[in-house]
Amino acid sequence: MLRLENVTKNYGKFTAVNNLSLQIKEGEIFGFVGPNGAGKTTTLKMIATLLKPSYGKIYIDDFEITSNVKRVRGAMGYMPDFFGVYDNLKVNEYLEFYGDVAGLSHTERDKVIPDLLELVDLKHKEKAYVDSLSRGMKQRLCLARSLIHNPKLLILDEPASGMDPRARVQMKGILKELRRMGKTILISSHILPELSELCTNIGIIEHGKIIECGTVEEIMKKVTKTNVFKIKVLDSADKAERLLLEEPIISDVYVDENHIEFDYDGEEKSIIPIIRMLMNNDIPIISFNPIESNLEEIFMKVTKGEDE
Amino acid sequence: MINPVLKKELKTRMRTWKTPAMISLYAILICSLFFIIFIESFVNSRYGVGFRPYSVRTMYIVITIFQMLLIIFIVPAITSSSICGERERRTFDMLVGTRLSSFSIVLGKLMASLAQIVLLLIVSIPILSIMFLFGGFSPGNIIMLFLFYLVTAIYFGSIGIFTSTFFRKTTTSTIMSYLISLFLVGGTIIITVIWAEFVRSNLYGSQRPASFYPLIMHFNPFSGLSSILLYQMGENIFGGLLYTNQKSVALLNLYINVGVSLTISFILLFLSSLKINPMNKFGNWNSGKKRKKKKTKIK
Numbered sequence: 001m002l003r004l005e006n007v008t009k010n011y012g013k014f015t016a017v018n019n020l021s022l023q024i025k026e027g028e029i030f031g032f033v034g035p036n037g038a039g040k041t042t043t044l045k046m047i048a049t050l051l052k053p054s055y056g057k058i059y060i061d062d063f064e065i066t067s068n069v070k071r072v073r074g075a076m077g078y079m080p081d082f083f084g085v086y087d088n089l090k091v092n093e094y095l096e097f098y099g100d101v102a103g104l105s106h107t108e109r110d111k112v113i114p115d116l117l118e119l120v121d122l123k124h125k126e127k128a129y130v131d132s133l134s135r136g137m138k139q140r141l142c143l144a145r146s147l148i149h150n151p152k153l154l155i156l157d158e159p160a161s162g163m164d165p166r167a168r169v170q171m172k173g174i175l176k177e178l179r180r181m182g183k184t185i186l187i188s189s190h191i192l193p194e195l196s197e198l199c200t201n202i203g204i205i206e207h208g209k210i211i212e213c214g215t216v217e218e219i220m221k222k223v224t225k226t227n228v229f230k231i232k233v234l235d236s237a238d239k240a241e242r243l244l245l246e247e248p249i250i251s252d253v254y255v256d257e258n259h260i261e262f263d264y265d266g267e268e269k270s271i272i273p274i275i276r277m278l279m280n281n282d283i284p285i286i287s288f289n290p291i292e293s294n295l296e297e298i299f300m301k302v303t304k305g306e307d308e
Numbered sequence: 309m310i311n312p313v314l315k316k317e318l319k320t321r322m323r324t325w326k327t328p329a330m331i332s333l334y335a336i337l338i339c340s341l342f343f344i345i346f347i348e349s350f351v352n353s354r355y356g357v358g359f360r361p362y363s364v365r366t367m368y369i370v371i372t373i374f375q376m377l378l379i380i381f382i383v384p385a386i387t388s389s390s391i392c393g394e395r396e397r398r399t400f401d402m403l404v405g406t407r408l409s410s411f412s413i414v415l416g417k418l419m420a421s422l423a424q425i426v427l428l429l430i431v432s433i434p435i436l437s438i439m440f441l442f443g444g445f446s447p448g449n450i451i452m453l454f455l456f457y458l459v460t461a462i463y464f465g466s467i468g469i470f471t472s473t474f475f476r477k478t479t480t481s482t483i484m485s486y487l488i489s490l491f492l493v494g495g496t497i498i499i500t501v502i503w504a505e506f507v508r509s510n511l512y513g514s515q516r517p518a519s520f521y522p523l524i525m526h527f528n529p530f531s532g533l534s535s536i537l538l539y540q541m542g543e544n545i546f547g548g549l550l551y552t553n554q555k556s557v558a559l560l561n562l563y564i565n566v567g568v569s570l571t572i573s574f575i576l577l578f579l580s581s582l583k584i585n586p587m588n589k590f591g592n593w594n595s596g597k598k599r600k601k602k603k604t605k606i607k
Contacts, residue, residue: 050405050586069587073407084398086316088323093316100312101406145402 001026001153001184002047007056009042009208016042018208019056024186024201026152029179031199032188035303039208040188041081044157047186048078060153074102076153077146081161081188085130085138091117092126094141095148102149109148116144120174136167143174154178156187160194172198192299206303219298228291229271230261234284243281247274261291312408313416318423327424334378334428338435341374342367364442369537369545372453375432376460376533379425380493383461384485386424387468389478390417391584396478400584410581410588414473418465418577425461429454449540456536459566460529464489466573466580473580496528527572532565534558 002024009017017039024030034040045051047058049069058065065072086094092113099109117123120140125133133141139159146154159175160168175198178185189195195202196216204212204219212219233240237255244253244262249270253262264271268290278285321327349363391414394400403413439445468485475481503522525531534545538558582588 045401048401048405050401052587066587070407073405078402078405080398080401082398083402086320086397086399088320089316093319097312097316098402098406100315101403101408103407142402149407 001028001061002186003059003062004043004047005057005059007043007046007053007058009039009046009051010054016208017046017053020205020208020210022203022210022213024184026184027182028201029175029185029187029199031195031202032186032205033192033195033202033299034188034205038205038303040205041157042208043205044078044155044186044188048076048155049073050078074149075151076155077149077151078155079139079142079146079157079159081158083138083142085133085141087129087131089130090126091122091128091130091133091141094130095144098145099148104149112148112150116147119147119177120144121170134167136163136170139163139167139171140174143171147178152184154183154185154187156185158189159187160189168194204299204303211303212298216298227266227268228261228263229288230259230291231275231278231288232286233258233260234286236283239281240278240283243278243283244274247277250274258286311412311416311419313403313413314419314423317416317420321420321424327427330382330424331427331431334382335431335435337378338371338375338432341371342435342438345370364439364444365541365543368439368445369541369543371436372533372537373530373545375457376529378428379457379461380464380489380529382428383421383425383464384468384471384489385482386421387418387465388472388482388485390421390469391472391580392476392478392481393472395476404584404586410585411577413584414469414577414581418462418469421465421468422458422461425465426458429457445540452540453536456532456562456566459569460532462573463529463569466576467492470576470580473583492527493530496524497530499524526561526564526568529565529569532562532569535562535565 002022004020004022007017007020008015020039020043032040032044042051046053047060047065049065049072052066060072061075063071063075086097089097095113095116096109099113104112114123117126120143122133122137122140122144125137130138130141139162143156143159146156156175160171163171172194175185175187179198187195187199199216201214202212202216202219203210212222214222231240235258237258237260240260241253241255244250244260247264249264249266251263251265253260264274271290275285275288345363345367349366391400394403404410433450436450440447464485467488468481471481471484471488472478475484500522530545535558537543537545539562
């Protein structure tokens with residue numbers, strides 16, 4: 001569906017995107033993660049035909065974007081991170097305008113607008129002026145705008161930025177619905193737990209380069225070389241620490257009062273004899289559970305977090 | 309199908325208080341001028357109190373010039389924010405990222421501005437029609453004049469749109485479009501005066517040209533207007549500055565002026581459409597200029 005081949009974007013001497021290659025298959029939801037200034041928005045703008053790459057090629061549906069602009073624009077919808085609205089235009093008129101601009105006939109447009117307003121839960125605001133809507137509503141309206149011509153590919157740049165928790169949940173619900181509809185979505189966001197819940201694949205970008213790419217599980221495996229396990233004991237934490245350090249598969253043990261965390265190599269089942277050994281040595285275990293890495297931790301581990 | 313940008317612009321512009329205010333102000337200004345000239349011709353009549361039909365001629369010339377000045381003054385104000393306004397409002401990306409061609413966007417913006425000017429011209433028709441009561445004018449005169457106003461509006465509208473695509477801020481764009489307009493109206497006359505003075509002081513007798521019309525004057529819309537007035541009234545508003553008192557030369561000058569205005573308009577609109585097209589090399593020419601490194605002071 002979308003293919004980027006060695007894409008580079010230079011602004012004078014500054015390189016915003018550096019030799020970036022990426023492939024997104026149809027129906028995938030690809031999360032684009034990276035610190036501020038990493039090149040996420042520049043990449044998305046290049047895909048959305050709003051910036052011309054300095055080098056490299058971008059293909060949407062096997063069409064090279066710079067030479068098939070009209071066709072490509074018809075196949076994708078773009079929602080920018082910051083956007084404004086027209087004053088003195090009502091919600092339905094706003095969508096009518098973008099419907100006209102997308103080349104829809106009046107019949108098509110009038111058929112699709114009520115459905116879109118239903119999807120983004122703005123049916124009750126149909127006759128309201130766009131500039132009177134809340135930020136969350138404007139974001140949803142902008143999403144509806146990007147869907148007006150029924151694109152196969154959706155490019156969403158920080159769709160939930162600046163939203164309150166309720167609006168964010170609503171947006172997440174809409175994106176899940178779009179996933180169910182089979183849309184291919186490229187989404188950049190800072191709200192990492194949401195991305196890991198939604199996305200089939202993740203790409204981590206820093207200094208204009210993709211540094212990790214794959215499913216959340218794949219990246220997790222690559223990044224976290226050891227597994228972490230946590231146990232809580234009633235007492236004898238020092239004795240438990242000593243016993244654990246004697247085990248060859250355990251590399252590190254951290255004790256915080258009655259909580260013990262340890263890193264171990266190997267599969268999950270290799271933890272069973274360790275628990276048994278602790279219990280045989282009269283360690284009063286209250287609870288135990290593996291600690292799973294989340295996208296936020298992966299992001300912190302992978303990126304250096306330097307300000308540009 | 310009507311241009312979607314034009315449709316949207318008409319809808320949004322007509323909903324603001326600015327449009328009716330502008331129309332009212334325009335009508336008030338023209339009516340006031342009409343009234344002043346009318347009263348003046350009554351009071352200053354050499355043959356006692358009464359209206360001289362000849363003063364209708366003056367009235368027509370003064371109102372024609374005044375209306376032209378108003379158009380030159382209003383059009384850049386309307387158009388100079390058309391594209392940079394979209395940038396400032398952060399709606400630009402969503403507009404150029406659509407399937408609508410860059411030229412259609414630019415054309416839609418121009419047509420929306422022209423629609424407002426046409427509205428102003430329509431408002432002035434009943435006022436100008438009062439002059440029909442005194443005779444000496446045909447509807448053809450007014451039609452010719454209004455068509456020329458429309459060409460001038462396209463000319464100055466294109467300048468406004470051009471500056472609004474090349475400058476990111478509305479203020480800069482407006483200032484630039486007014487400077488260009490000022491040059492076209494006043495600057496060309498100043499150059500012509502200097503040139504005419506040079507011709508007068510250096511050429512004698514048969515060396516002097518029978519018809520004097522420097523090329524630069526064809527860029528001035530008043531050149532076309534003076535040609536219309538010369539053709540319709542036999543009056544040369546540039547006086548002794550330009551030696552063209554023949555009606556046939558006047559018409560030729562008018563055609564050249566209209567041709568120059570429309571050609572420049574097309575070139576400016578075309579360049580504007582290239583500039584707003586992000587996939588065009590020309591469209592990205594200054595994209596790197598806005599990036600400036602922030603310097604942080606170390607205390």
